[in-house]
Amino acid sequence: MASSRDTRTATAVSTAGPASSETPPLEPIRSRRRVRFLDDDQLDRLQDGTLRILEEVGVRFPSDTALDILGDHGAMVDRDSQIVRFPRDLVRRALSVAPRTFTMAARDPRFDLQLEDGVSYFTTDGCGVATIDWDTRQQRASRKSDIAEMARIVDYLPSIGFMWPTVSAQDRGRTSQLHEIDAAYNNTVKHFQAMVMGAEPARRAIEMATVLAGSGEALRARPMLSDLICSIAPLAQDHEGLEAALVFAEAGIPVGFLAMPTLGTTAPATSAGALVVGDAEVISGIVLLQLAYPGAPVFHSIMKAWADPRNGNYVGYSLDNRARYAPVEMAHHWGLPSMAACFGTDSPTAGTWQAGVEVALDPFLGGLAGPELVTGLGLDRTYTLLYPEAIILDDDVYQRALHALLAEDVSDEALALDVIANVGPGGHFLAERHTRIHMRTSLKRGLTHELAPEGGYRDPVEVARERVAWIRENHRPEPLDPHKAAELTRILSAADRDLGGAG
Amino acid sequence: MSGSTPPLAPIRPARHARFLDDGQLADLRSATLELLDEVGVHCPSRQVRALYADHGAMVDEAREVVRLPPDLVTRAMAQAPRGYVMGARDPDFDLVLDGTALHVATDGCGIEVLDPVVGRRSSNAADVGTAARLADALPAVGFYWPMLSARDHPRTAPLHELLASYANTVKHVQTETLMGAAPARSAVEMARVIAGDDVTLRTRPPLSALVCTIAPLAQDADGMEGALVLAEAGIPVGFMSMATAGTTGPATVPGTVAAGDAEIVAALTLVQLVHPGAPVFHSLMTGMMDPHTGAYLATPWEGEIAYVVGVELAHAWGVPTLAGVFGTDARTPGWQAAAEAGVALTLSAMAGAETGSGMGLLESCMLFTPEQLVLDADLHERVRCTLAAFDTSREALALDVVKAVGPNGHFLYERHTRDEIRRRRFSPLTGRTAADGSPIEPVEVARAEAARILAEHRPEPLDDAQGRELARIVAAADREAETVQAAVGR
Numbered sequence: 001m002a003s004s005r006d007t008r009t010a011t012a013v014s015t016a017g018p019a020s021s022e023t024p025p026l027e028p029i030r031s032r033r034r035v036r037f038l039d040d041d042q043l044d045r046l047q048d049g050t051l052r053i054l055e056e057v058g059v060r061f062p063s064d065t066a067l068d069i070l071g072d073h074g075a076m077v078d079r080d081s082q083i084v085r086f087p088r089d090l091v092r093r094a095l096s097v098a099p100r101t102f103t104m105a106a107r108d109p110r111f112d113l114q115l116e117d118g119v120s121y122f123t124t125d126g127c128g129v130a131t132i133d134w135d136t137r138q139q140r141a142s143r144k145s146d147i148a149e150m151a152r153i154v155d156y157l158p159s160i161g162f163m164w165p166t167v168s169a170q171d172r173g174r175t176s177q178l179h180e181i182d183a184a185y186n187n188t189v190k191h192f193q194a195m196v197m198g199a200e201p202a203r204r205a206i207e208m209a210t211v212l213a214g215s216g217e218a219l220r221a222r223p224m225l226s227d228l229i230c231s232i233a234p235l236a237q238d239h240e241g242l243e244a245a246l247v248f249a250e251a252g253i254p255v256g257f258l259a260m261p262t263l264g265t266t267a268p269a270t271s272a273g274a275l276v277v278g279d280a281e282v283i284s285g286i287v288l289l290q291l292a293y294p295g296a297p298v299f300h301s302i303m304k305a306w307a308d309p310r311n312g313n314y315v316g317y318s319l320d321n322r323a324r325y326a327p328v329e330m331a332h333h334w335g336l337p338s339m340a341a342c343f344g345t346d347s348p349t350a351g352t353w354q355a356g357v358e359v360a361l362d363p364f365l366g367g368l369a370g371p372e373l374v375t376g377l378g379l380d381r382t383y384t385l386l387y388p389e390a391i392i393l394d395d396d397v398y399q400r401a402l403h404a405l406l407a408e409d410v411s412d413e414a415l416a417l418d419v420i421a422n423v424g425p426g427g428h429f430l431a432e433r434h435t436r437i438h439m440r441t442s443l444k445r446g447l448t449h450e451l452a453p454e455g456g457y458r459d460p461v462e463v464a465r466e467r468v469a470w471i472r473e474n475h476r477p478e479p480l481d482p483h484k485a486a487e488l489t490r491i492l493s494a495a496d497r498d499l500g501g502a503g
Numbered sequence: 504m505s506g507s508t509p510p511l512a513p514i515r516p517a518r519h520a521r522f523l524d525d526g527q528l529a530d531l532r533s534a535t536l537e538l539l540d541e542v543g544v545h546c547p548s549r550q551v552r553a554l555y556a557d558h559g560a561m562v563d564e565a566r567e568v569v570r571l572p573p574d575l576v577t578r579a580m581a582q583a584p585r586g587y588v589m590g591a592r593d594p595d596f597d598l599v600l601d602g603t604a605l606h607v608a609t610d611g612c613g614i615e616v617l618d619p620v621v622g623r624r625s626s627n628a629a630d631v632g633t634a635a636r637l638a639d640a641l642p643a644v645g646f647y648w649p650m651l652s653a654r655d656h657p658r659t660a661p662l663h664e665l666l667a668s669y670a671n672t673v674k675h676v677q678t679e680t681l682m683g684a685a686p687a688r689s690a691v692e693m694a695r696v697i698a699g700d701d702v703t704l705r706t707r708p709p710l711s712a713l714v715c716t717i718a719p720l721a722q723d724a725d726g727m728e729g730a731l732v733l734a735e736a737g738i739p740v741g742f743m744s745m746a747t748a749g750t751t752g753p754a755t756v757p758g759t760v761a762a763g764d765a766e767i768v769a770a771l772t773l774v775q776l777v778h779p780g781a782p783v784f785h786s787l788m789t790g791m792m793d794p795h796t797g798a799y800l801a802t803p804w805e806g807e808i809a810y811v812v813g814v815e816l817a818h819a820w821g822v823p824t825l826a827g828v829f830g831t832d833a834r835t836p837g838w839q840a841a842a843e844a845g846v847a848l849t850l851s852a853m854a855g856a857e858t859g860s861g862m863g864l865l866e867s868c869m870l871f872t873p874e875q876l877v878l879d880a881d882l883h884e885r886v887r888c889t890l891a892a893f894d895t896s897r898e899a900l901a902l903d904v905v906k907a908v909g910p911n912g913h914f915l916y917e918r919h920t921r922d923e924i925r926r927r928r929f930s931p932l933t934g935r936t937a938a939d940g941s942p943i944e945p946v947e948v949a950r951a952e953a954a955r956i957l958a959e960h961r962p963e964p965l966d967d968a969q970g971r972e973l974a975r976i977v978a979a980a981d982r983e984a985e986t987v988q989a990a991v992g993r
Binding site for chain 2: 038042059234264272276306307309310313352353355357358359402408423425437439440443445447448456
């Protein structure tokens with residue numbers, strides 16, 4: 001594993017329990033082909049729409065701290081309504097100091113994510129509220145132990161670059177977000193992206209991340225935590241979200257703003273209209289952070305949804321999947337890293353036709369558009385319900401996209417013209433040495449092509465369930481240093497006491 | 504628009520993309536030319552070998568192998584048209600192959616039907632008609648491949664499949680089972696009846712044909728002889744290679760692509776040598792062998808890329824393509840069939856494929872269930888909507904509406920919302936609930952929708968005289984086949 005110190009820790013722990021297992025290297029989507037779906041003129045029009053909304057309509061900032069910062073830097077602040085309007089040159093000036101790339105570090109440095117052009121790291125989905133129980137298969141409220149289970153699966157899957165709290169630690173009350181960090185840090189060596197709200201919880205989260213990093217400086221250099229802040233559509237920020245964002249930005253923790261405009265209710269019923277509303281929310285948050293802490297690592301994310309006019313239901317999937325790529329291109333047009341919104345089917349059940357068809361294109365379109373970060377494998381029922389096998393099914397779709405976007409090899413060895421000439425018209429390749437060498441590696445067996453004992457292939461959903469069971473049984477990620485684990489427990493106890501958690 | 508057939512809804516991508524670079528395509532083309540020059544193809548038809556020889560190919564009569572000098576191939580391929588029209592019984596359903604749209608056909612040619620009454624059974628000519636009627640009602644289906652084999656007419660199945668197809672859809676029909684000169688002559692006669700005259704037959708041919716080559720590097724005598732008859736009449740003819748990595752192709756995808764492309768190009772070259780300018784197309788649907796079972800796999804993870812390589816190779820040779828889209832190894836409608844199909848369809852559409860085929864069959868093109876065609880049409884619609892141009896007009900940006908609503912408001916009661924939300928596209932198959940509020944599985948909704956279509960949809964019928972004429976042609980072919988069979992039997 002990573003460092004000699006970590007290795008010693010693993011050895012020490014292994015005397016008390018089963019030996020830890022190797023975390024397989026990450027396999028992000030590295031697309032050889034980038035496709036621009038929107039042209040410059042369209043992106044300029046969208047950007048101009050955002051700037052006009054920011055200038056003429058404004059965004060509500062329910063935080064005195066935020067209003068002070070924005071007012072000091074020349075934004076037009078209405079203290080009564082808490083609505084802030086932004087001159088466009090202020091927006092541009094603020095965004096000009098936002099970094100285009102940065103590092104999202106991991107407990108094991110080999111799993112640090114160095115954001116770069118052409119590489120897309122995917123995460124688990126978040127943040128569900130219910131779980132199909134791992135053992136009883138009965139639906140129940142989600143809890144901290146579910147995050148621990150998911151973290152071990154995350155640790156095992158090369159498709160998952162970093163982790164979101166897949167479900168909420170509802171058994172831990174007001175400090176649930178801190179318990180989610182604890183569950184992840186103890187069960188995966190990968191980067192964790194939290195959804196912490198409020199200034200004080202943010203300080204405690206930083207304290208936890210500092211334990212992993214060793215010091216505040218080390219954490220700033222290699223942040224092992226990032227945080228995602230949701231805005232409130234339309235055109236409003238959340239008080240607790242803003243307070244947390246400012247605390248994190250000060251400590252160098254990457255902060256993403258996520259807008260979730262819903263066509264027809266919290267946003268106009270046109271895609272472009274919904275995207276500019278979402279963009280205005282995200283950009284206003286990022287402007288605040290750049291004015292307060294110039295150069296703070298930030299990222300941009302818009303997750304579009306619909307109010308289904310037939311029944312009023314909130315749905316993540318219409319027939320139009322352009323929301324997989326359009327927000328990515330908008331973020332990049334601003335010069336910001338993007339977190340694309342993928343996965344999270346509306347299907348109430350895992351492994352159904354709907355669960356397959358809705359997400360089938362997501363990682364492929366995401367890969368073509370080139371976002372740095374992408375959500376989120378593993379949830380059903382519009383990202384509210386965790387089925388243990390869902391992440392494995394989504395992973396299969398991910399692998400299909402990854403292979404479709406790989407560079408095609410047309411080397412002499414791959415073209416095999418000599419072999420073809422040797423076999424000649426009407427022959428066969430079974431007995432060729434070239435076949436024996438390449439056949440072993442050419443077919444990678446996905447869920448769909450697991451052999452059945454009676455012949456043919458097994459039901460892929462059944463295979464996915466077995467694979468989850470296997471991972472739970474066999475994968476033991478490198479444990480956290482026991483001293484660090486104890487320190488996290490101490491911080492959590494204090495937080496439970498001080499903040500009223502149910503830990 | 505005559506009749507009740509809804510307008511076609513092909514995929515018109517706002518953006519096209521190239522997945523191979525010029526150097527890679529040049530490498531693949533050189534590989535094909537090298538194989539055709541140095542190895543050649545096995546050509547078991549004496550007549551076809553003579554035609555190759557007449558036009559400058561190197562023919563080894565003893566081995567029945569034809570080798571083609573590179574300049575002969577490139578000269579012949581330069582004659583092939585880059586685009587043309589595939590006509591339909593109703594001209595509103597003509598397909599213009601100009602690179603702006605991907606038209607997708609049903610899959611074929613299955614041999615079994617999952618019948619709601621009797622369960623799984625062997626397919627017949629009536630099934631071909633039933634599936635054609637369902638396909639006629641689905642805007643996603645651009646043209647019709649007879650989805651099933653008319654196994655109740657073993658000797659003349661392809662002609663019975665055409666008869667059932669023309670009687671049940673106004674859309675273009677592409678046969679993928681027609682083999683041999685005599686059946687091809689009957690098919691041309693049938694197409695002429697649909698077209699009405701020879702000029703229309705050539706300018707808007709209501710029939711096209713797909714002929715399979717035999718991997719590796721071989722041709723079928725009946726296939727090639729039939730293809731020449733069709734090409735002479737102006738019927739578009741395409742050649743498909745299903746070379747399989749590990750058995751009939753090398754165990755690497757590019758090697759299998761090169762071998763498959765050589766088969767196709769050898770056949771296309773012949774057609775262009777004999778009938779310069781004849782409409783042709785290129786179709787590369789390579790598969791992969793399962794090393795444990797030897798089975799042909801259409802949809803392993805690594806398989807998708809080979810389909811888009813086929814599209815780009817066709818275009819590098821200057822001809823339209825029939826892309827491999829849909830087609831699943833799944834045994835039932837469900838997660839697998841859905842998860843497997845989207846990427847190849849999207850890749851092919853973005854690469855500019857003109858046509859594709861594969862909607863509606865399960866078990867690697869063997870089993871027909873009506874609901875699978877409805878489910879695949881839904882997936883087609885998703886890709887169509889997703890690749891459509893993004894609208895950034897003033898109306899779409901809706902800044903005035905946003906200004907009116909402002910922070911923390913909501914858009915529910917805005918007139919813009921009422922007008923626009925109806926234009927957003929949602930799947931008719933998902934989000935359905937029963938009276939008690941429980942969700943209805945989309946597969947069940949699709950099954951009900953297929954049953955509704957089959958109960959209600961009546962495409963514009965064939966003109967009586969045309970119907971009688973088609974039946975006469977097929978009956979004559981039946982009699983001829985019986986005579987031949989009797990003679991062979993003696």
